[in-house]
Amino acid sequence: MAAKKAAAKKAPAAKKAPAAKTRKPNASFMKEMTPSAALAEIVGNKPLPRTEVVKKLWAYIKKNNLQDAKNKRQINADDKLKPIFGGKKNVTMFEMTSLVNKQLS
Numbered sequence: 209m210a211a212k213k214a215a216a217k218k219a220p221a222a223k224k225a226p227a228a229k230t231r232k233p234n235a236s237f238m239k240e241m242t243p244s245a246a247l248a249e250i251v252g253n254k255p256l257p258r259t260e261v262v263k264k265l266w267a268y269i270k271k272n273n274l275q276d277a278k279n280k281r282q283i284n285a286d287d288k289l290k291p292i293f294g295g296k297k298n299v300t301m302f303e304m305t306s307l308v309n310k311q312l313s
Contacts, residue, residue, distance in 0.1 A: 236258075238257050238259070239257065239258075240255035240256060240257055241256065241257070241258060241261070241312035241313060242255045242312065242313050243256070243261065243311060243312060244292075244311040244312070244313070246288075246291035246292050246311065247261070247292055247308065247312070249288050250264065250265060250268050250288055250289075250292075251264040251265060251268075252264075258309070258312065261308060261312065262305065262308065265304075265308060268288075269283055272286060274286060274289070276298065281300050281301050281302075282298050282299075282300060282301075283298060283299055283301060283304055284297065284298045285297055285298060285299070292307060292308065292311055293307055294307060
């Protein structure tokens, strides 16, 4: 009888997990854009995807310590960034994205 009880408590078969959806990158982000003259001083004048432009811009901001010390979401403009930021002394990181998109064609 003990053998029947052990067989009855057999674990149910494991269910297969649903296949993970593979995420395709948005083609508009991967499209190479030409930076304006002001933006080219920071990221270079070769056409780049928007994602790479933002990466290079953040590298420049961090290298030159342009994030506000108290509010890290605030970016202080230096002489190279002021024309990109429309003459503003500081912008939020969210504003920066829309301002940089205006500098790409």
